[in-house]
Amino acid sequence: MMRTIALVLFSLTLSGIALAGPEKLANPQLEARAVALQQQLRCLVCQGESLDESNAPLAADLRRLIRERIAAGDSDDSVKAYLVARYGDFILMKPPVKSETYLLWFAPLGFLAVGGGIVALIASRARRRLALESAARDHVLGRTEGNA
Amino acid sequence: MTGEVGLLALCLALALAIVQSLAGLAGARGDGGNGAAIAQGAAMGLLVFVSLAFGALIYAFVTSDFSILDVAQNSHTAKPLLYKFTGAWGNHEGSMVLWVFVLSLYSAFVAFAQRGGTRLTCAALGVQGLLAAAFLLFILLTSNPFVRLDPPPFEGAGLNPLLQDPGLAFHPPLLYFGYVGLSAAFAYAAAGLITGEADAPWARAARPFMLTAWIALTLGITGGSWWAYYTLGWGGFWFWDPVENASLMPWLVATALLHSALATERTGAFRTWSLLLAILGFSLSLVGTFLVRSGVLTSVHAFANDPERGFFILLMLIAAIGGALALFAWRAPKLETGTAFHPISREMLLLLNNLLLTAAAATVFVGTLYPLALDAWIGKKISVGAPYFAITFAPIFAVLLLLVPFGPRLGWRRGDLHSALRILLPAMGAAAAAAVVVLAVARPASAAGAGAFALAAWLIASSIIDAVRRNRRRTFGWSAAASALAHAGLGISLMGIAAVSCWKSEASEVLAPGQSLTVAGYELRLRDVGEARGPNYFAKRADIDVVRNGRVIETLSPEKRSYPAEGQAISKAAIRTTGLSDLYVALGDERGHGSWIVRAYLNPLAPFIWLGGIVMALGGAASLFGRLRVRVAKPLAYVAAE
Numbered sequence: 202m203m204r205t206i207a208l209v210l211f212s213l214t215l216s217g218i219a220l221a222g223p224e225k226l227a228n229p230q231l232e233a234r235a236v237a238l239q240q241q242l243r244c245l246v247c248q249g250e251s252l253d254e255s256n257a258p259l260a261a262d263l264r265r266l267i268r269e270r271i272a273a274g275d276s277d278d279s280v281k282a283y284l285v286a287r288y289g290d291f292i293l294m295k296p297p298v299k300s301e302t303y304l305l306w307f308a309p310l311g312f313l314a315v316g317g318g319i320v321a322l323i324a325s326r327a328r329r330r331l332a333l334e335s336a337a338r339d340h341v342l343g344r345t346e347g348n349a
Numbered sequence: 350m351t352g353e354v355g356l357l358a359l360c361l362a363l364a365l366a367i368v369q370s371l372a373g374l375a376g377a378r379g380d381g382g383n384g385a386a387i388a389q390g391a392a393m394g395l396l397v398f399v400s401l402a403f404g405a406l407i408y409a410f411v412t413s414d415f416s417i418l419d420v421a422q423n424s425h426t427a428k429p430l431l432y433k434f435t436g437a438w439g440n441h442e443g444s445m446v447l448w449v450f451v452l453s454l455y456s457a458f459v460a461f462a463q464r465g466g467t468r469l470t471c472a473a474l475g476v477q478g479l480l481a482a483a484f485l486l487f488i489l490l491t492s493n494p495f496v497r498l499d500p501p502p503f504e505g506a507g508l509n510p511l512l513q514d515p516g517l518a519f520h521p522p523l524l525y526f527g528y529v530g531l532s533a534a535f536a537y538a539a540a541g542l543i544t545g546e547a548d549a550p551w552a553r554a555a556r557p558f559m560l561t562a563w564i565a566l567t568l569g570i571t572g573g574s575w576w577a578y579y580t581l582g583w584g585g586f587w588f589w590d591p592v593e594n595a596s597l598m599p600w601l602v603a604t605a606l607l608h609s610a611l612a613t614e615r616t617g618a619f620r621t622w623s624l625l626l627a628i629l630g631f632s633l634s635l636v637g638t639f640l641v642r643s644g645v646l647t648s649v650h651a652f653a654n655d656p657e658r659g660f661f662i663l664l665m666l667i668a669a670i671g672g673a674l675a676l677f678a679w680r681a682p683k684l685e686t687g688t689a690f691h692p693i694s695r696e697m698l699l700l701l702n703n704l705l706l707t708a709a710a711a712t713v714f715v716g717t718l719y720p721l722a723l724d725a726w727i728g729k730k731i732s733v734g735a736p737y738f739a740i741t742f743a744p745i746f747a748v749l750l751l752l753v754p755f756g757p758r759l760g761w762r763r764g765d766l767h768s769a770l771r772i773l774l775p776a777m778g779a780a781a782a783a784a785v786v787v788l789a790v791a792r793p794a795s796a797a798g799a800g801a802f803a804l805a806a807w808l809i810a811s812s813i814i815d816a817v818r819r820n821r822r823r824t825f826g827w828s829a830a831a832s833a834l835a836h837a838g839l840g841i842s843l844m845g846i847a848a849v850s851c852w853k854s855e856a857s858e859v860l861a862p863g864q865s866l867t868v869a870g871y872e873l874r875l876r877d878v879g880e881a882r883g884p885n886y887f888a889k890r891a892d893i894d895v896v897r898n899g900r901v902i903e904t905l906s907p908e909k910r911s912y913p914a915e916g917q918a919i920s921k922a923a924i925r926t927t928g929l930s931d932l933y934v935a936l937g938d939e940r941g942h943g944s945w946i947v948r949a950y951l952n953p954l955a956p957f958i959w960l961g962g963i964v965m966a967l968g969g970a971a972s973l974f975g976r977l978r979v980r981v982a983k984p985l986a987y988v989a990a991e
Contacts, residue, residue, distance in 0.1 A: 243732045251734070254583045256920075294734030301729060305719045309741040312708040320704050324697060330689035331762065 226268050235268050238277055242267075242284060243294050251294055352417050352495040355405030359446075359489060362398035362453070365391045366481035369456070373475025377544055379468040388474040392453075392460035395481060399453040403437075403446050406494050410437040416501035419443065419494045425507040425914045427885040435518035436508045441642065441658075442494035444521060448638075449484045451522070451529040455558065456481065459533060465546070465554025472540030473533070480532055483665050491658045507915035510886065516576040524569035524596060528634040530562025531599055534606065535631035538624045539673055542680040547620050552613035555627070556976055559607055562630075564969035566600045571962030582920035582935045584950045586849065586958055589735050594717040595637030598710045602630040605706035607972075608699050608756075615761070618688035618696060621681045622703060628677060632670040633710070639666055640717075691763040698756045705749040712741050750804050750839060754811030757832050772818065776810035791852055801847030808840030827975025835968030842961025848954035855951075857937075861944040865896070869951035871932055872896040876904070878936075878945055886910045888921070891936045891945060895925060907936040907947075931955040 226232040236253065242263070244255030252260045252267075263284070270280045284292050296302050369391035376384025406419075411433050415421040423440040424433055432439075438447040456477040463470050488494070511517070537555035541547030573596070578586045587593065606626035612618040639662045690696035716733045723729050754776060758769040783806035787799040812833040819825035854869040865874035874894045881890040888908040895903045905923035912918070925932040930953045937946030 241736065243734055250585075250588060254585055256582060289730060291730040291732055294732060295736035295740075296731045296733055301723060301727065302719075302731065305715060305733065305737075306741075308715045309708065309712040309745065312711045313704075313745070316704045316708055320700050323700060324690075324692050327688055327690045327696065328692060330687060331691055334689050 226272060231268075231271050234277060235264070235271050238267055238271075238280060239264055241294050242281075242292050245288060245292065351405045351409050351412075351414060352497060355402045355409070356493070356495040358398045358402040358405065359485060359495075362395055362402065362449070363482060363485040363489065365394045365398060366478050366485055368478070369395060370475045370478030370482060373471045373473070373478055374543075375475075376471030377468050377475060377540065379471075379544075385467050385471050388471055388478070389460040391478070392456045392474055395478075396453045396457040399446075399450050399481075403450045406443055406446055407434060407437045409495075410434065410443075413505065414501075415503075415505050416498055417494075418496045418498045421498055421502050421505045423508055424505040425885065426504060427914060428508060428513065429884050431515070431518060432508060432513045436512075438521050439508050439512045442488070442492045444525075445484065445488050445492050445642075446494055447522060448525055448529060449481060449488065451525045452477065452481050452484065452532060455529060455533040456536075459536070459558075462557075464557070465537070465550055468544045469537070469540050469546050469551065469554060472543045473536040475543075476536040476539045477532065480536070480669070483668070487658075487661050487665065491661050504914075507885075507912065510910065510912040510915055510917050510919045511580055513885075513912075514576065514580060516572060516579070520569060520572050520576060523565050523572060525565075527562050527564075527566030527569050527596075527603075528599060528631075528637065530558055530565055531603060531627075531631040531634050533558035534562060534603075534627040535669075535673065538627035539676060541620075541624060542676045542684075545680065545684065547624055547684050548617040549614055552610045552617075552620070552623060553976070556607075556610055556614060557973055559603065559610060559627070560969050560973040560976070563600070563603045563607055564966045564973065566596065566603060567962055567966045567969060570596050570600060571959050571966070574962075575959045578955070579922055579924060580919070582922055583948070584849075584853070584855075584922070584931075584933045584952055584955075586846075586955070589716070589733075589738050591717045592637075592641055594713050595633075595640050598713050598717075599630050599633040599637065601706050601710035601713070602626055602633055605703045605710075606630055607969075608702045608706075612688075612696055612699050616688065617686060618690075619699070619703075621677075621685045622700075624681060624684075625677060626703070626707075628670070628673045629707075632666075632673070633714075635662075635666050635669060639663060689762065693759065693766045694764045695756060695759045695761050698752060698759060701752055702749065702756065705745055705752075709742055709745045709749070712745065713738070716741070747800075747804065750808060750843070753808060753836050753839070754815075757815050757829070757836075758811075772814060773811055776807050776814055779810035780804070780807040782806070793852075795851040798847050798851035801843055801851075805840040805843040805847070808843070809837045812837035812840070827971050827978070831968045831972035831975065833968070834971060835965045838961045838964030838966075838968060840961070841957050841964055842959075845954045845957030845959075845961060849952045849958070852953050853950055855949065857946065857948040859940045859944050860947050861942065864944075866947060866949060868932075868949045870897070871949075871951065873905075873934060873947065873949055875945065875947060878939075878943070881908065883910065885914060886912045889936065889939075891947070893923070893934055893947065895932065905932070905934050907934045909936050926956055928956055929954060 226235060239252035242252045244250045244252055244257055244260040245263075246257040246259055247255050252263055267280055270283060275283070281293070290297055296305060298306050369388050372384045372387035372391060374384075375382060376388050378384075408414075409417050409420050410424050411430065413420065413424055413426045413433065415424075419440060419442045423443075424436050428436065437443045456474060459470060459473050459477060534555055537551065537558065538547075541551045541555075570593075573593070574586045577588065578584060606623060609619045609622045609626055613620050613623045639659070642658060642662060688696065716737055720731050720733055723731060754773055755769055758764075758772060759766070780803040784799045784803040787802045788794060791798060815829065816825060816833045819829045856866050856868040858864075858866040860866060860875040862875055862877045865872050867873070872895075874896055876892040876894055878889055878891045881888040888910040890906050890908045893905045893907070894901045895905060903925055905925055907923040908921040910919050910921055920935050920937075922933055922935040924934075930951060933950040933952055935948045937948055939945050
């Protein structure tokens, strides 16, 4: 949190607070596309904030840039490709699935698979033990009844 | 003088911590020596001297003693008294003293309560002494808060204005009570492994510490999220920021631990799970401290800039985690007894709870550290933001929430699924109704939102059913109240999170006085923007009338504050809450001719996010209260599933 604060503050001191506003597109459909795009792209200065949320001046510039490209008729993908070419995968809030991120994307499945295996093992042993215990209990009970 | 008293107190505390660890570990052999009495005395002495050092630091901050470097760098005479006081821990050195203070507080509790018998207490005190010694060494060698400055400056550099907020003033102590509370659970786990006494009484002895830590973490995370919401100026409440993740991971593992320990408390089942989770929980607290304090988060290269601190924490990390895990690998296999249960039983659900919570924590761990690792290894920079966690973390958590209501409904060893389903039938009805209503009413229609509300209704309704049934059968005790509250709290938070994520409305316009913007049926009319003054800041304050159906219902006054001492500006949002929704207004830049950017949001059900956190913490408190009322030596009376 401290780091975010420090970075947010750093950007604030540079700019004052540059909230989004005048850079809106007149066409509401295009504007909606721009908003959707800026939610998928991160602010390059602040941690954990998207372009949509960031108060940094660079974020405001990029919001303007996105609108210019959209107004010029670019598709969403080509706007993204344009920004990735300039700033790298770093700008994408959702990292692309490629060789260097396989581990990132598939690790959760790996955890579930390994953990699930362990749980299944424990459960099957516990079940066998339960069966043995009840068998043993039946045996003991059966014998006492027989003696009586 | 204050500085020297504080420094001397820290040195004496270090000596006592070493005595405590040696005497404690000697006493753990249980050979009738006086190790126990010495360790207990040392723990009390440790608390006294650490309190003295902490008090000296606070005194230096409150009296603005700028001959102490830490005070000169982080305080200012014009600051309100509250922030002079809390500024003592609003910096690296002070926060480490707070850390050790909380640690010594817990260790005094352990010494005083003597839970679980002499040997276990001694071993736990020994481990806590080791931890305290390591942190005190860290403070004295790399982060001495009492370094003098000659000549002292006339004025201090001030405290980050974002931290000058009542919410954040008490956020660090709460979070530290959580992080460090897990050290007590860790100490008990290590003690259980050392003495071999890691059975049901062990879990009962350690549980109050686990619960205290969990309650504090829950409240700390809730408070931090609320603070981010109202200070960062755009109404977000969770950022998947590495520092937030650093507090979420121990919380997830501590939650798993509380559940696994339920089984351990009863019959000693899952004791290796419980031990491992206790070790992992505190390890993640340490990892969090390392991440936050070493500077690796902003850049892997920051680590090289201030290597001393980072290196020291890394060493502590390896020693504590490696040592504990080695101890675990060596001793744990001899402790496991094996339990017998059917796949449809409460044990099985606790096991699934553990699986899903640890998988969720591991996912957060990977998402947080992967960018750092990738940058360090191949120099490529990527971002792992909210969309990653929405795809990976959210489904795991959704499955967990789906299973939650079955837990309290299934019996130990062998449960009756048929009767559980029958009892939970009304909750399923509530879930279906919630989904239908949400799909019919909420616009834009959102399947994810409807699903989340169904899950929330499922959680809340099943908690109510559980409470009502147990009350009717007179088996509604503290532990039943705990699970009902904690699980319902999850549902309440989930509703808030889903509603804000799916149905937030926002609007931003450049407004001149007299002009207005509309958000979700509210008209916000800018009356004017004037000057305002605080104790140590100047502000531009906008007066904005909230108009509904042609009538002014309230005037909101968001501010833009600038702090001359610190040379920083922050935005102070104004929030009008009805309890069911927040109208959130922030003031932006001036755009010439007296017109200003105004940004407004309507966040439906936003207060539920934090209300749920508080309800969960109340659940924890109920469990804690129930446990403390029962003497440890006696077996606890458990609420059997019907």
